[in-house]
Amino acid sequence: MSRHALELCTLLVNDIYGELSSHVLSTLFRYGRLTISQLSQKSHLPLRQLKHGLVVLIQQHLALHYTSPDDGITYYEADWMSSYSLARSGKVMRLAEERFGEAAGTVIANLLTQGHVRVGDLVDAYGLSAAKAKGNVKGGGINREVNGQAKFGDVGIKAEHQGLTLSRLHSIIHRMLHSGYITQVTEEQFWPITDYQNDIERTAKREHFSGGVKGPKQKQELEEMVRERMRKNREVVRSKFGVDSGSRGIKRPASDITARGRGKRVKIDYGFESGYTKGDDTEDTFVDENLVIRVNHEKFVVVFRNQELINLSEKRIGSATAQVYAELLRRLEANIDRCKDNLAPVGESDEMEWGPSISTLELSATLSRDIDLVNSIGKAPIVKTEMKGQKFIVNSRKRRRLELEDDVVGDASSDEGESDAEDTDSDDHWGDEDFDISMQDNSLVKNQKGRMAEIKRHLQLLAEDSYRFVRSVGNRGLGEWTVDFDALTGILKQAELESIITERFDGVATRLVRILSEKGKLDEKQVSNISLLKQKEARAALTLLYESGFIQLQEVPRDANRQPSRTIYLWYFDMERCRQLVLQDCYKAMARCLQRANTEKQKMHPLLAKAERTDVVGREEHYLSKIERAALQSWKEKEERLLGQVARLDRLVGIFRDY
Amino acid sequence: MSRGGRGGWRGGRLGGPGKIAGADVPWAWDPDLKLDYTPSQLYPPVQPPVPAPLTHPERLQVSLYRHLRDRIHEGPLYTVLGDSHRVGHKEASGAGQIDPFEGVPTYSMRYVKKKRKLPRLDTRPYGEVADLARASWVRRLLKYFPKELWSTLDPDSTAPGGARSSKKKKLTISTAHANGLSEDEWASPDPEQGGDGGLSSKATLEKRKGMLNSLLNDEEDEEDTKDGVRNADDEQPEEEEEADDDFEDEEEEMAGDYNAEGYFEDGGDDYPDDFDDGGGADGEGWY
CATH class of the missing domain: 1.10.10.10 (Winged helix-like DNA-binding domain superfamily/Winged helix DNA-binding domain)
Incomplete structure (x- = not known):
């Protein structure tokens, strides 16, 4: 890690957790792995203060620790990646809010404030303990809401929170656990990765190589075994709540995915606002009270990457296609836990087969009906009320034209040929004769088939772009698609x-x-x-x-x-060198932005101290003059711009480092 | 570019165009090139690029970030070492340290936000669960911290039999959304507190002030840091002292309603080691 990254992380921690934490952390950054007495020496802090600082860092997952089983000495290390993700906390909260509703946003915010938390404690802190909830789950909810309104009305808390019942809170947590946005805390997560690796290596050696590891072949075997075990441990935690990541490569029956996907869609669309009743409030969505949870930044990065790809496709092709692409990526997301997998099996050369895929049929089940699929490509049918038959003729003509274009594209790039052939194959399946038959069917089926064809055309557009947004991998369910994220x-x-x-x-x-x-x-x-x-x-x-x-x-x-x-x-x-170059520039620029924000804050110090006085807070109108209020406002705007710039630079860091 | 400097000069003189130290170079010598030897301006005017204004989602992100930051600043973990406290130097004391302009105590200083030098770690629960078999409290979250920090985290954890302090701790969280009146909403609204009868807005304000004061009350902390290294074991009596700050009094004044649920500290369960020290009512549940 570079000097600038170090500076940035220290500034971020200073900004959020204050001077003691950032001082301890920067000492750890500069000296690396230290014991507590060494740390006390290097940081010039008394032991008591240092211990408090370390507790905060560990609580917030900013520092790692490992107690060696041999000598019982505890070593501390800084975790700069998680300190960096503090810069992302705004994005993370916004995303959670978008996906799961405002209540989920506050849950994530609370998790970020607390580091890790026991579900039971969190529920208690919300004032919804399990003992009292017994009444609330069955019909008592409304009474509670009324009480809540009377009580919090003047504090200005939004109505939504008064409706937050125990079961809702649990199901929010459950859903985020299921989709991987929050994760269970395990002791290994507090260890530096090398220590974790060594720990597993030790057990593996003890169990399988009691005579010592001999030769390069056994060494490789051991290495593979260690990776395998680490991966397994990770997946055990994940599969407890979420998608069984072990079956990633195996195709699930279509009905299963469709059913699940549809259910999910309903939840997201109608969330807590209206239709959140029955089904989800059942007992099985209750999360174990003793479970300890934290925010899983890795998963959020996956979503950020998808957003970048969607933006790119929108710029390249168009908004309707981008919406189709967004849905496709969102569906694939469930099977992707992280962007870069260090523990992926080495021997698996056929990376292509490994990626999750989705068929057109499955996709169409959850795709929003509001997207204008027809009019967004080529020439639209003139009038909607026209004879259906005519419409299809127009469509099929258009399709032929599209095929012609395909051929041109296919000729231009040689390796397109194969997938192109597949595409035309599957096209034949939906050829003109199909539409002739469907004309005699009822209109619902017709609509459905037409819609399917439209979705498929959008997907083909994505596949035929020189950026290869998607790749066709088969004909199951009217064409199966995957995304090559690396490329x-x-x-x-x-x-x-x-x-x-x-x-x-x-x-x-x-x-x-x-x-x-x-x-x-x-x-x-x-x-x-x-x-x-x-x-x-x-x-x-x-x-x-x-x-x-x-x-x-x-x-x-x-x-x-x-x-x-x-x-x-x-x-x-050299791309790699440029990548590093830009990354360092980004870190530096982000650090400078934060420093500038600090300087601006220092300038405002007397006024800010006044504004923060306990008698002034909440009664600014009364205590602060007009000029003072204007100055505060302008400072807030300045800081907003600087922090906004940090967020924009963070996007670049994501592209050049994480995705 | 040291080679280009000296060698290039000599090359230009001796070897003619396009040569360095007499040898031909693949790049051509440019006879039209007129070098500008006038000294450059020390601070030439620079037009800094102006970034595009923030979009709505970006502003939302920033406001969420700031909201989170404010909440952590108001919470128990935020620390300010301050200018006077230079790390690694003995803190000087005496009249020389007093700032003649702002150091003189004034009435309004009562309201100034106190700075904390040590995080208050005893304000949150560490997964306390009753272990019925051994009649003690097991702190599930402590296993995530190294053993040498346990006494810092929770002085009770090292007490014999894993006794539990009489107050029930609670996370200080916010259930309010960031987009609202964010400054006012940081306090964790607790249904138990005012469950019987709504509080007037003034009372709420008073209450929050009281909480803020007690949260930020760190006089003991300051003394401790002056003492330097301390043995963790002899901290325990002090920690109890801290609990007896003025906070209780304020609590009793304004919302001293009889609360059946909170009469027995933890809902009336009768574990043998759970004694009632007659301290404050449920008010301490705020932490």
């Missing part, structure tokens, strides 16, 4: 980098970078030939790019003397 995130990175370069330099520089990334290492002359630039212009742009580190220069001497005149100079572009 797509590569594209995301490239696109983002190009826009950064365009912003910083100009279009010429971007052109050169694109040429270099496509062709590999090139001589200056070749660069100018391909880019259709004068050598002098090309050189100026290349030098600028070289100076800021986006491209590299390699010297290849033609003889042993390494004379400059007998040396070939090759320009090349």
Whole structure:
């Protein structure tokens, strides 16, 4: 981890948890793994204060600890990734709110405030203990709401919270556990990953390699075994509540997914506002009171990645297609727990088969009916009230045209051929004769089939784009689709980098970078030939790019003397280096934003201290002058802009680091 | 670019265009190039790029972030070491340290938010569950912390028999949504507290003030930090003292209603070691 990342994390923790925590954490950052006495020495803090600081850090999962079984000494380590995710907390809360309703947003906020929490304690703190709830679950809910209104009305708490009953709270927690947004806390999560690994390795050695590990083959076996066990442990925790991630590759019967998906949809659409009754309030949604839970940032990252992809597809193709894509990604999300899996089996070369997939039929079950599928592609049928038959003829014509286009695309890129053939195959299945038959069926079936075809066309659009948003993997359920996230995130990175370069330099520089990334290492002359630039212009742009580190220069001497005149100079572009470069810039910029916000706050200190006085809070109108209120307002706006900038930079960090 | 500097100069003189130290280089020498040797301006005017205004979702995110931050600042974990407390230096004391402009006590200082140097860890439960077999309390959450910190977390945990302090602890959470009147809503509304009869808005305000004061009351903490390293075991009496702050009195004044549920500290269960020390009523449940 770099200096800037360290600085940023310290600032974030300072901003949220105060000076003691950030001081202890920055000491851990600078010195690495320390025991408590070493830490006390390095941080110049008295032991009592230090212990309090450490407790806060562990409570919030910002520091890790491990007690060695050999000597019983506890070591502490900083967890910079989780400190970084503090910057994401706003996004996380907003997402939870969007997906599960406002009450879920506050649950997530409470989890973030508390670090980890026992479900029973959380319920108690909400004032909904299990003993009292017995009455409430059966019909008592309304009374409670009335009481609540009388009591909290003047405090200004939204009506929604008064309706929060025990069973609702439990089912919110259950649903978020099920979909992986919050997770069970296990002791291993508090250990540094290497210690965890060593711990498992020790047991594995004891059980299977009692004679010691000999030779590279056994070493590899052991390594694989350790990974396997770590993965298993992880999945045990996950599968207790959620999707059985072990069966990721296995296709579930369509009916199962459809039924589940449909149920989920209903919940999300009507959430708590109206239709949240029966079914979900049953006993089985109650979560064990002794379960300890925390926010699972990994899963949120998956959703953020999906949002980026949806935005990209909207820019490339269109809003209706992007909506279809959004639904597809949302359905796949259930099977994806994290973006980058360090523990994925190594030997599995056929990565493609591993990814979760979904069929058109399954997708159509949950796709919102509000999306205008028909009019968003090509030429729409002229009038809705026209004869159905005519409409289909128009459609089939359009389809033929689309197929023609497909062929052109297919010719252009050679590896498209196979999937293209599949597409046309499945198209035949929905060919004209099908529609002729369906004309005689009732209109419902017709509509359904037409809709299916429309969805399919959108999916094909996504598949045929040069970015390959989806990939067709089979014909089950009218075509089965999967998403190659690795390739797509590569594209995301490239696109983002190009826009950064365009912003910083100009279009010429971007052109050169694109040429270099496509062709590999090139001589200056070749660069100018391909880019259709004068050598002098090309050189100026290349030098600028070289100076800021986006491209590299390699010297290849033609003889042993390494004379400059007998040396070939090759320009090349290295994505990994650029990625690191941009990432460091982002960290630095984020840190500067936070520092600026601190400085602005310092400037405002006397006024802020006054505004925070207990007699002033809540009665600002009375105690603060007009000028003071205006100054406070302008400071708030400044801080909002700075924090907004941090959130925007965090998007880049997501693209270049997490996705 | 040291090679380009000296060697290039000599090359230009001796070897003609496009040469370094007499040797040809693949890049051509540019005769049209006119270098500008005038000193550059020290601070040239820079037009900083102006970011686009924040969109609605972005503003929502920021407000949620700030709301979360404010709540943590008001909660028990936030600490301010302050300027006077330089880490690693002995804290100087005496008249020299007093700020003549702002250090003089004034009436309004009563209301100034007190800064906490130590987080208050005893304000939250650590998963206390009764272990009936051994007639003691098991703290389920403590296992997530290393043993050497247990006494810091909860002084009772090291007490013989795992005795439990008489007050029932509660998380300080908020059930209010961030978009509302966020400043006013941080207190955890507790149905037990005012369950019988609604409180007037003034009473609510008073109550919250009392809570804030007691939450931020850290006089003991300051003394402790001055003493430096302390043995964790002899902290225990102090922790009890802390519990007896002015908070109870305020509680009794305004909402001292008889609360049947809270009369026996924890709902009337009768574990042998659970004694009633006659302290405050259910008010302490706020933590």
